[in-house]
Amino acid sequence: MIKKLLEIERKRQLAGNIEELIGRLQNIGFELKSNLREIDTYYSRPDVDFMQTVECLRIRQRDSFAEITYKPATTTATHTENNVIIKPETNLPIQPEDAATAKQLLANLGMIQLVEVNKYRRSFQSSDFLQATVSIDEIKDAGTFVEVEVLSDDETSALMMISEIETKLGLESMEIVTRPYRDICMGY
Known part of the structure; x- marks a missing residue:
């Protein structure tokens, strides 16, 4: 049986200068891979409050790309003790x-329709951390965040990689954010 890769990520509120963080990313071998503006429109069902279940149904638009995404409800099984969402x-x-x-x-x-999230995202990748992407997200009316994401079928090694990257970037003292951008923009 083939194991499915999971998106394992941790997000933090950026306290500090974006350009300094970009400099630290470059110093440890990360390069800018994409630089784009995304508009995410989030929805809920009339009979199930996706804000309560922490489900995601959205339409994402950017440049010459669009997609519909669904993520299931957040449960204790999808939220680890380390504030990582899987x-x-x-x-x-x-x-x-x-x-x-x-x-x-x-x-x-x-x-x-719940809310529209207007995001300017810069994503960085490194040959030293092939499964990882570090994204800097400037969210209109919500602030700036940095997210370390690893695509893996091994939660333990992914968590170790996330922590290693965060330490190298000096992020470990910054506030961990567990709420999705949708919730932040809605004031939840």
């Missing part, structure tokens, strides 16, 4: 010009 994710790529139609489809199905 969830399977279902992504359906759509044509960028179809994003408005996808939003109309969700509305027609009775989905409720």
